[in-house]
Amino acid sequence: MKELPQNYSRMGGYASILIGILFLIIPAIRFLSISIIGVSDIKELSNPMIMLPFISENPLIALLILIAFALAGCLIFVVLAVDERIRQHAPRRSRIARIVGFAVSPMILSVGVIGFLGIMELSRLYKIHVPGVGGAFIGIKTVVTGLALTAIVAIGIWLLLVNWSSLKSDKFPKPLVYAGLTFGLLHLFGLAPFIFIIDAIWFLCLGILLLKIRDQNEIGTG
Amino acid sequence: MKGYQKIGGYAALLEGVLFIIILAIFFLLLPALGLTDIRDLSNPTVMLPIISEWPIVSVVGLIDVPFASLLLLIVLAVNEKLMIQAPRVARVSKILGIFSPILVLIVGIIRFIGILVISDLFRQGLPGVDAGFITIYIVETGFDLSAMVVMGIWVLTVNWTALKFGGFPKRMAYTGLVVGVMHIFIIIPFLVVLADSIWFSWLGIVLLKDIKN
Numbered sequence: 001m002k003e004l005p006q007n008y009s010r011m012g013g014y015a016s017i018l019i020g021i022l023f024l025i026i027p028a029i030r031f032l033s034i035s036i037i038g039v040s041d042i043k044e045l046s047n048p049m050i051m052l053p054f055i056s057e058n059p060l061i062a063l064l065i066l067i068a069f070a071l072a073g074c075l076i077f078v079v080l081a082v083d084e085r086i087r088q089h090a091p092r093r094s095r096i097a098r099i100v101g102f103a104v105s106p107m108i109l110s111v112g113v114i115g116f117l118g119i120m121e122l123s124r125l126y127k128i129h130v131p132g133v134g135g136a137f138i139g140i141k142t143v144v145t146g147l148a149l150t151a152i153v154a155i156g157i158w159l160l161l162v163n164w165s166s167l168k169s170d171k172f173p174k175p176l177v178y179a180g181l182t183f184g185l186l187h188l189f190g191l192a193p194f195i196f197i198i199d200a201i202w203f204l205c206l207g208i209l210l211l212k213i214r215d216q217n218e219i220g221t222g
Numbered sequence: 223m224k225g226y227q228k229i230g231g232y233a234a235l236l237e238g239v240l241f242i243i244i245l246a247i248f249f250l251l252l253p254a255l256g257l258t259d260i261r262d263l264s265n266p267t268v269m270l271p272i273i274s275e276w277p278i279v280s281v282v283g284l285i286d287v288p289f290a291s292l293l294l295l296i297v298l299a300v301n302e303k304l305m306i307q308a309p310r311v312a313r314v315s316k317i318l319g320i321f322s323p324i325l326v327l328i329v330g331i332i333r334f335i336g337i338l339v340i341s342d343l344f345r346q347g348l349p350g351v352d353a354g355f356i357t358i359y360i361v362e363t364g365f366d367l368s369a370m371v372v373m374g375i376w377v378l379t380v381n382w383t384a385l386k387f388g389g390f391p392k393r394m395a396y397t398g399l400v401v402g403v404m405h406i407f408i409i410i411p412f413l414v415v416l417a418d419s420i421w422f423s424w425l426g427i428v429l430l431k432d433i434k435n
Contacts, residue, residue, distance in 0.1 A: 098317065099317060103321070106321045106324075109368045109372065110325075110364060110368040113364045113365075113368045113371070114360060114361060114368075115364075117360055118364070121356070125356065130265055130266060130267060130352070130356075131266070131352045132351070132352030132353035132355070133353070133356065134353070135356075136352075136356035138353075139354070139357030139361075140357055140361070143357070
């Protein structure tokens with residue numbers, strides 16, 4: 001049996017919409033956690049004196065980090081769907097974009113796994129009064145934030161590559177392409193304070209578009 | 223044909239043996255070091271005196287270097303095999319497959335350097351070593367589990383492709399699907415390692431048989 005040309009548009013479309021929704025949920029969780037934990041400043045979320053008693057009492061909060069699993073999985077399908085559309089027009093650039101896009105998934109996955117494991121282990125060790133848990137909390141928080149920022153920059157590079165490749169083709173609408181280029185730059189320089197919100201908008205638009213393309217193809221071939 | 227099949231076949235057989243060695247180390251080394259509870263592995267008050275007395279255990283981390291190298295060869299060999307029937311899926315699975323050895327290598331190096339540096343600093347009586355130990359333990363375990371999940375996605379992809387387009391015996395492909403799911407959900411780690419050993423050895427035999435045929 002030989003492989004037939006596949007169409008990732010439908011899966012990519014749904015995955016992109018899910019990423020958009022997840023990008024809206026992430027800042028909401030962040031702002032909600034500030035009020036639940038009872039801190040006045042978001043910077044206090046990295047303070048072990050405040051966070052360790054909280055996570056030792058509520059270790060199940062680690063489950064929220066598992067959002068990263070869904071994000072990493074969905075991103076693979078979005079990268080495949082976008083790659084499918086731009087490959088013919090810019091094969092070399094699309095190959096690089098595909099590798100960069102795929103590289104983001106293990107990074108996001110590592111953020112989720114280290115974050116999840118970190119909260120579970122630190123809360124356990126804190127409860128049995130093991131020394132050094134405070135320092136370890138700062139260390140883990142720094143590693144997770146560093147990995148997350150690396151993933152944000154890598155997503156920025158992917159956005160720039162795919163939108164640059166789409167500029168000369170009519171595979172994506174021009175407003176989406178220009179928005180993608182702008183958002184990609186914002187990712188690279190970390191200029192946007194609400195980077196998740198702009199990502200949510202872009203990925204939601206991309207998802208709707210990919211699903212529309214799929215529907216049109218089905219009508220065309222049907 | 224770039225000829226990765228032969229070297230990939232031997233690599234898969236060796237990888238199968240390495241999985242058994244990892245299991246043996248786990249079950250023999252921990253009791254030998256006086257560890258009765260697996261949860262003590264993250265406890266600096268238990269682990270720091272042990273690793274400062276036996277810094278040689280850091281060498282265990284280096285097993286990940288041949289492990290990652292062999293895995294890379296296996297990914298290339300499997301990719302070569304699937305490329306004939308399903309070039310598009312094979313291209314995707316190759317990229318996914320290559321990330322797994324990278325993560326495994328990161329784990330090995332962090333484990334090796336981490337134990338050496340931490341045991342040395344502990345002997346000097348420096349403050350904050352316990353915090354450093356917990357951080358390194360969680361980071362390397364996190365990367366280790368991430369590598370397992372990524373490897374699971376790769377195993378799942380190649381076996382699903384083989385089942386759909388051919389390439390592996392059906393029974394091996396079904397076993398691979400189960401191994402992939404076990405990896406992704408990390409169902410009883412020692413069982414995952416045992417299942418890996420079986421699947422990779424099987425893969426090695428299949429790859430080497432193909433060359434003879």
